[in-house]
Amino acid sequence: MKPLRVTLSVTSLLTFLFGLNLSLAQTTDYTELSLEELSAVRIFTLGRKQATLFDTPNAAAVVTGEDLHRAGALDLAEALRIVPGVQVSRIDSFNYGISIRGFNDPRSSKLLVLMDGRSLYSTTSTGAYWNYHELMLEDVDRIEVLRGPGASLWGANAMNGVVNIVTKPADATLGTLFTVATGDELETSIGLREGLRINQATALRVYAKFQDHGNYGVTTDTSSGGWSNSLVGTRLDWQRPGGGGLTVIGEARSLRVKGATIFPAIIPPYYVAVPDVQRTRGGNLSAHWVQPLFGNGEVSVLGTYELINSTKVAAGEDRSTYGLDLQVTLHPWSRHEIITGATFRKDTDELTESDWVTYHEPHGRTYFTGVFVQDEITVLPDRLLVTAGSKFERNTFTGWETQPSLRAILRTTKTQRSWIGLSRAIRTPSREEREIRTFGGVWPPQPGIPLPIAVYATGSHTLDSEHVTAFEFGHRYEPNPSLSFDLALFYNRYTDLRATPIAGMNLIFTPVPHVQQEVLATNNLYGSARGADFTVRWQPISSLKIEGSLAAVSTVLHEYVPGNPPDLSIEGLTGATPKHEYKLRFAWDPLPAWSFDVSGHRIDRLPGPKLPAYTGLDARIAWHPRDYFEIDLVGRELLDPMHGELSKNFIGAEVRETSRSFFLRLTYRH
Amino acid sequence: MLLTLPTLLAGRIRRGVATALILGLLAGEVTVSAATSDTAPRLEYQVKAGYLFNFLRFTDWPPQALPAGAPYRIGVVEDASTYNIIAETLRGKTVNDRAIEVVYLNSRDPIRSCHLVFIPRSADAASLQLSPNAEQESTLLVGETADYALHDGMIGFVQRGHNIRFQVNLSAAQHAGLKLSSRLASLAEIVRSPSP
Numbered sequence: 001m002k003p004l005r006v007t008l009s010v011t012s013l014l015t016f017l018f019g020l021n022l023s024l025a026q027t028t029d030y031t032e033l034s035l036e037e038l039s040a041v042r043i044f045t046l047g048r049k050q051a052t053l054f055d056t057p058n059a060a061a062v063v064t065g066e067d068l069h070r071a072g073a074l075d076l077a078e079a080l081r082i083v084p085g086v087q088v089s090r091i092d093s094f095n096y097g098i099s100i101r102g103f104n105d106p107r108s109s110k111l112l113v114l115m116d117g118r119s120l121y122s123t124t125s126t127g128a129y130w131n132y133h134e135l136m137l138e139d140v141d142r143i144e145v146l147r148g149p150g151a152s153l154w155g156a157n158a159m160n161g162v163v164n165i166v167t168k169p170a171d172a173t174l175g176t177l178f179t180v181a182t183g184d185e186l187e188t189s190i191g192l193r194e195g196l197r198i199n200q201a202t203a204l205r206v207y208a209k210f211q212d213h214g215n216y217g218v219t220t221d222t223s224s225g226g227w228s229n230s231l232v233g234t235r236l237d238w239q240r241p242g243g244g245g246l247t248v249i250g251e252a253r254s255l256r257v258k259g260a261t262i263f264p265a266i267i268p269p270y271y272v273a274v275p276d277v278q279r280t281r282g283g284n285l286s287a288h289w290v291q292p293l294f295g296n297g298e299v300s301v302l303g304t305y306e307l308i309n310s311t312k313v314a315a316g317e318d319r320s321t322y323g324l325d326l327q328v329t330l331h332p333w334s335r336h337e338i339i340t341g342a343t344f345r346k347d348t349d350e351l352t353e354s355d356w357v358t359y360h361e362p363h364g365r366t367y368f369t370g371v372f373v374q375d376e377i378t379v380l381p382d383r384l385l386v387t388a389g390s391k392f393e394r395n396t397f398t399g400w401e402t403q404p405s406l407r408a409i410l411r412t413t414k415t416q417r418s419w420i421g422l423s424r425a426i427r428t429p430s431r432e433e434r435e436i437r438t439f440g441g442v443w444p445p446q447p448g449i450p451l452p453i454a455v456y457a458t459g460s461h462t463l464d465s466e467h468v469t470a471f472e473f474g475h476r477y478e479p480n481p482s483l484s485f486d487l488a489l490f491y492n493r494y495t496d497l498r499a500t501p502i503a504g505m506n507l508i509f510t511p512v513p514h515v516q517q518e519v520l521a522t523n524n525l526y527g528s529a530r531g532a533d534f535t536v537r538w539q540p541i542s543s544l545k546i547e548g549s550l551a552a553v554s555t556v557l558h559e560y561v562p563g564n565p566p567d568l569s570i571e572g573l574t575g576a577t578p579k580h581e582y583k584l585r586f587a588w589d590p591l592p593a594w595s596f597d598v599s600g601h602r603i604d605r606l607p608g609p610k611l612p613a614y615t616g617l618d619a620r621i622a623w624h625p626r627d628y629f630e631i632d633l634v635g636r637e638l639l640d641p642m643h644g645e646l647s648k649n650f651i652g653a654e655v656r657e658t659s660r661s662f663f664l665r666l667t668y669r670h
Numbered sequence: 671m672l673l674t675l676p677t678l679l680a681g682r683i684r685r686g687v688a689t690a691l692i693l694g695l696l697a698g699e700v701t702v703s704a705a706t707s708d709t710a711p712r713l714e715y716q717v718k719a720g721y722l723f724n725f726l727r728f729t730d731w732p733p734q735a736l737p738a739g740a741p742y743r744i745g746v747v748e749d750a751s752t753y754n755i756i757a758e759t760l761r762g763k764t765v766n767d768r769a770i771e772v773v774y775l776n777s778r779d780p781i782r783s784c785h786l787v788f789i790p791r792s793a794d795a796a797s798l799q800l801s802p803n804a805e806q807e808s809t810l811l812v813g814e815t816a817d818y819a820l821h822d823g824m825i826g827f828v829q830r831g832h833n834i835r836f837q838v839n840l841s842a843a844q845h846a847g848l849k850l851s852s853r854l855a856s857l858a859e860i861v862r863s864p865s866p
Contacts, residue, residue, distance in 0.1 A: 026713065030720030031763050035728075035857045038720050042832040043713055050713035064831065142832070243792055296712070296751045337712075 027055050027411040029382045040481030044144055045166070048153050048327060048339055048374075054476055057387060057407040057419040059147040059488035059533055061085060065140045065168070070587050070597045072620045072634030072663075073137060074181065074189055074211065077130040080163070082599065084549030085147045085488075085533040087581055089646035090658060093213055094227045094257050096130045097576060097646045100147050100161035101490060102529045102555045104576040104646065110427055112150065112158035115165045116249060117325060118286050118304040121157050123347045123366050124317050126430040132255045132280050132308075134231045136191055136207045138177055138667075141168040147533060148490060149470050151425035152389045152405030155343060155370050159425045159468055160492075169247070170195055170203035170237040176670050183634075183663025187226070188212045201239045208232045227257040244290035244298070252283040261313050263356050264442040266454050266514045271442070278312035297330045316352035321345065335378040342371045343393070349431060359435040360459070366396040366431070374405075385409050397428045398465045415479055421472035426465040433498060433521050434459045440519070453515045454508075457500055460521045469493045482539040489532050494557070497525035497573070501563045524567065527557035543589040551581045575608015576646055595622040595632075606646075614643040630667045636660060715752050717834050718814075718827060719759035722788060725810060725825060726765045730849035731785055735808035741769040745784035748777050748793035756788065781809055789813040789823070808847045820861045824848070828859070837861045 030038065046056045053060055061084045073079035077096040081088040087104050089097040097104045100111060108127035113120040115135065120128040143165050150162035173195040181189040188211065195205035212228040233251035240246070257278040265272040284306040293299045304323040310316050327341035345368040351359050374389025390404035405423035412418055436459040443453040474488040503520035507513070531553035538546045555574040559567055585599040597620040605613040617639045622632035637643070642657040726742050736742075742765065746753040757772040764770065773784065781787045791814050811823030818826030819837040824846065826837045838858035843850050 026716060028716075030716050030759060031723040033720050035721070035724050035854070038717060038724065039833060039835050039857060041717050041834065043711075043717070043834070044832060050711050052713070066831075292751070296754060 027382060027385055027409055027417060028052075032414060037481050044142065045164075046144055046146065047150070049329070049337075053486070054417060054478055054484070055409065057385070057409040057421060057474075058150075059085065059472065059474055059486075059490070061145045061147070061535065062142050063145075064142045065138065067587075068137050068140060068143070070595065070620065070622075071585075071599065072597070072618065072632070072636070072665075074186060074663075075131060075137075076133055076135060076165070079137060079140075079143065080145075081601075082583070082585060083143065083145050084535040084547070084583060085551045086145060086161075086163075087551065087577060089576070091646045093259075094131055098130065099577065100145070101492065101531060101551075102553045102577045103160065103573055105572065106646070109430075110157070110160040111163060112154055112161070113163045113165070114154075116167055116247075116286065117288060117302045118284065118306070119321075119323060119345070122319075123321075123428075123431055124319060124349055124351065125432045126157070126427070129280070129308075131227070131229060132253060132282075134209060134211070134229045134253055134255075135165065135167070136193060136209055136231070136233075138179060138191065139167050139173050139193060139205070139207065141166045141172070147488065148421065148472050149403070149405065149423040149425035149468060151403035152374060152391050152423060153339070153372055155372070155391045155393045155403065156368060156395060156401065156426055156428045156465070159427045159466070167235065167249075170205045170235050171197065173205045174203065176668070178668045179665060181663050181665035183661060185214050185661040186211070186663045187214045189663075189665075201241065201245075202236065204234065204236045206232075206234045226259070227255065229253065229255040240291065243292045246290075247288040248286070249288075250283070250285045253281070255280040257312075263314070264439060264454070266442055266452050267512055268444075270444045270452060274313050276313040278310070280308065280310040282306065282308035293328065294330065297328065299329075300327045301325070311352065313354060315354055315357040317349055318352075319347060319349040321347050335381075337376040338373065339376075339389070340371070340373040344369050351431065351435070357436060357438045359431075359437070360461070361435050364431050364435070368393060368395045370394065383411050395428050397434065397463075398426075401426050401428075401465060415477060417474075417476045419472075419474045421470065421474075423472075424467065424469050426467050428465050429459075429463040429498065429521075432459060434461055434463055449515075451507075451514050452512075453517050455517050455519060457519045458503075458521065463498065463521050464496050464523045466497050466523070467495045469495075484535075484537045486535040486537075487532065488534075490530065492529045493526075494528065495526045496523035497527070497557065498522070498569075499524035499559065499567050500569045501559070501561070501567045502565075524560050524563075525557050525570065525573070526560060527555065529553055529555040545587045546585070548584045549582070552579060553577055554579055571608045576606055578604035578606060578613075580604045593623060593625050595624070596620070597622075603645075609646070611644050611646075614640050616640055616643075628668060628670045632665050632667075633662065634665065635662045712755055714834065715755040716759050718788075719756040721827070721834070721836060722756065722786060722812065723760060723763060723765060723770075725786060725812065725854065726770065728851040728854035729786075729810055729843075730851070731808050732847045735847070736768075736785060739768070741771050742786070743784045744770060744772045745775040745779075745781055745787040746772060747775045747787060747789045749790040750774065752788075752790045752792075781807070784809055786810040786812060789815075789818075791815055810843070810846070810848055817861075820863060825858075826861075835859060839863060 041052060043050055043052060044062050046060050047058060053062060063083050067082060068079045071082045077088060077098060080086050080098055085100060087099050089104060091097060091106055095106055097106050098108045103110050107125060113128040120133050122129060146162045150158035154162055173193060174197060175195055177193040179191040191209040193205055193207040197203045210230045214226045231251060231253050236248045238246045260273040261276040262271050262273055264270060286304040288302040290298060290300045302325040306321045308319045324344040330338045332338060347366045349364050351362045353359060353362060370391055370393030372391040374387060376385060376387045379386050387407040390402060392402055394400045403425050407421040409417055409419040438457050440457040441455045445452055471491045472488060476486050478484040498521055500519040500521055501524050502517055504518040506516045508516045533551050535549040557570045557574055582602040588596045599618045601616045603614055605611060616637050618636050619638060620632055620634045622630055624630035637658060637660045642659050644657045722744060746756050753774045760770045760772055777793060787809055812825045813823045814827040819839040824839050824843040828835050828837055836858055838850060838855060839861050841863060
């Protein structure tokens with residue numbers, strides 16, 4: 001017992017030393033708040049720490065599991081539609097472009113998505129595979145979205161935003177949940193969850209979900225038709241008697257996309273639809289340990305493992321990802337809160353080639369190793385807080401990268417906060433951007449150019465990271481707990497953006513005469529994006545919530561080495577983001593057993609792949625006569641018979657249009 | 671810079687930790703001490719400290735328990751980190767023209783000298799020496815374990831979504847000679863102890 005006692009006294013001593021040095025790093029003095037105001041305070045985790053939306057020096061938004069249910073979201077991509085400042089564009093039945101502050105494209109390359117701390121970012125092709133990462137939306141506690149760089153804490157690829165999906169602990173999902181939905185586009189959705197308490201400190205849930213989607217929209221081609229996905233998983237939470245605890249999550253997923261993939265061809269009609277069944281299968285396992293440290297501090301260790309196997313006509317992959325995230329929170333001196341830690345990620349992949357896609361090096365192993373440190377300094381108690389930090393990270397592609405951030409938040413009055421941020425972030429090239437050689441598209445013969453032009457894109461090992469320096473300013477005003485205004489302005493300077501300038505032209509005579517145009521990935525673009533996000537939340541009466549938001553962004557890009565003709569990728573990078581996007585959402589409970597939800601959105605025209613502006617309206621009516629039973633009817637795009645949202649990113653791709661759809665859902669919880 | 675809390679408070683912590691330390695050394699087994707206490711999520715306990723401040727504001731103590739000009743005494747049981755956050759949030763504050771003192775209590779300490787005692791989740795509430803007639807001591811007992819207001823005390827914090835709310839047991843408060851204002855009651859979830 002003796003060594004134990006010694007350890008204990010050392011810990012006691014450290015508690016004594018560190019415990020005293022407490023700063024309440026907060027611009028709000030909670031003794032100034034009335035009981036009504038206190039009961040309206042909502043606590044989230046933003047930037048690796050507890051925070052409220054009002055006091056965080058970032059542009060942030062949070063949607064809760066209830067919001068997602070009321071929005072009638074059935075999968076992750078649709079769930080993000082309701083988040084202010086997030087642009088979600090459906091490309092076809094299965095593919096989405098999702099972005100924050102510009103650069104919308106099917107890959108979402110500048111967003112870092114985390115699910116319970118596990119990164120969903122793909123080092124193969126950038127971004128997240130939205131519809132592969134299926135989840136039980138009923139068990140989602142909240143989705144926290146930081147707009148702007150989050151790289152000083154999360155590192156590479158948290159360039160324009162961080163999406164953090166947090167699921168509920170197992171002891172918050174005890175009992176049975178059964179949900180089934182069917183509709184005209186969604187054919188079937190079935191979800192089942194069973195949560196049980198093993199002992200006072202331990203709870204477990206197991207869950208399974210299956211969804212089958214029919215074909216989407218109206219189109220002349222036959223590309224991706226219906227798709228289905230399934231998920232089984234479990235989560236175990238153990239609360240450590242002295243605080244902290246262990247969370248273990250294990251999941252297996254499967255995705256199947258039926259239909260055809262459209263490839264370019266050099267003979268009319270210049271594309272060919274190849275019947276295809278895409279299959280993606282995989283699983284993930286994570287363990288998260290949290291423990292108190294020195295009384296006021298905390299240490300957290302998260303280990304993750306993920307396996308993905310994907311087969312399709314164009315290109316497949318086999319990838320395994322190991323991740324480790326260590327975070328330590330300390331209060332070593334008065335007025336300082338230090339968050340520091342280390343991260344490690346290893347990806348091993350084997351890419352499958354096809355007639356359309358080959359790779360310089362189909363087998364890859366990539367590492368991301370980094371440390372981060374952040375100090376939150378209370379410069380003036382209850383008035384001014386400054387947060388300075390940086391991540392120092394080494395990656396296999398581009399070596400060491402430094403991603404610093406400096407933020408400050410000022411309490412101007414009890415009901416107002418102003419904040420500024422200055423930060424730098426990077427996006428690393430993906431394996432595809434470095435290794436790919438692909439037959440990317442065909443320009444049909446045009447007046448003056450009698451031959452078709454076949455475009456071949458080639459990746460490059462000399463590709464550097466993309467860089468952004470972001471200047472942000474925000475102001476919040478909450479005159480009372482039921483009304484808030486949140487404004488954020490940003491100016492982002494981008495350098496070394498990846499472009500695909502023309503590297504050469506050849507005249508080829510087989511199988512038919514055509515021009516072969518080579519484009520090569522280089523960091524040939526720079527430019528800027530400026531814009532604003534504005535959100536208003538109002539709850540005029542307890543049974544009615546209203547949220548309105550505007551996201552405005554304008555991106556201008558230039559070439560370092562001017563091409564002739566100018567690089568077409570500029571149009572692709574800037575043209576798929578609307579200048580203005582408005583969202584308005586009403587959630588109304590007129591009677592105890594009835595709920596109504598109406599949400600509208602107005603999207604400006606897209607200049608790139610030209611698409612007209614459109615106004616959309618979604619609605620939901622729900623009847624819940626008992627606590628454990630609900631039936632709801634959800635209608636999507638009720639106003640607009642047809643519209644396109646985004647085209648696939650290759651030449652000649654046609655935009656699929658969607659029309660209104662409905663589904664009926666039954667939810668039982670006990 | 672290193673020691674910002676007033677010497678008074680520092681002395682109290684030192685005493686609390688020292689007690690825990692000595693107990694830890696004397697006892698043959700590891701005792702629950704400040705060192706192994708819960709990591710208090712700081713923001714959550716700042717908000718709870720804001721509530722405690724309002725509980726003082728909207729509760730009337732009998733005059734013998736709270737003589738004119740006397741400060742309010744809040745006891746925080748057995749959790750140094752929670753104690754620190756609450757003490758720091760309430761430092762230098764006055765309510766109803768009275769100062770507020772926040773003291774650290776061991777579970778073996780008598781609570782009678784405090785007007786309000788907060789029992790954090792991690793504290794060993796069972797071993798808290800509630801004197802047989804604790805209710806007559808006019809101490810407002812505030813906790814945060816499940817159904818605290820229903821079974822053990824007078825006010826219990828509860829989590830409602832991402833908000834912190836509170837439950838009040840009016841009859842328990844009344845038994846202790848405490849008068850909770852209607853404003854406090856109107857914002858609380860009212861619970862009633864099962865009839866004995």
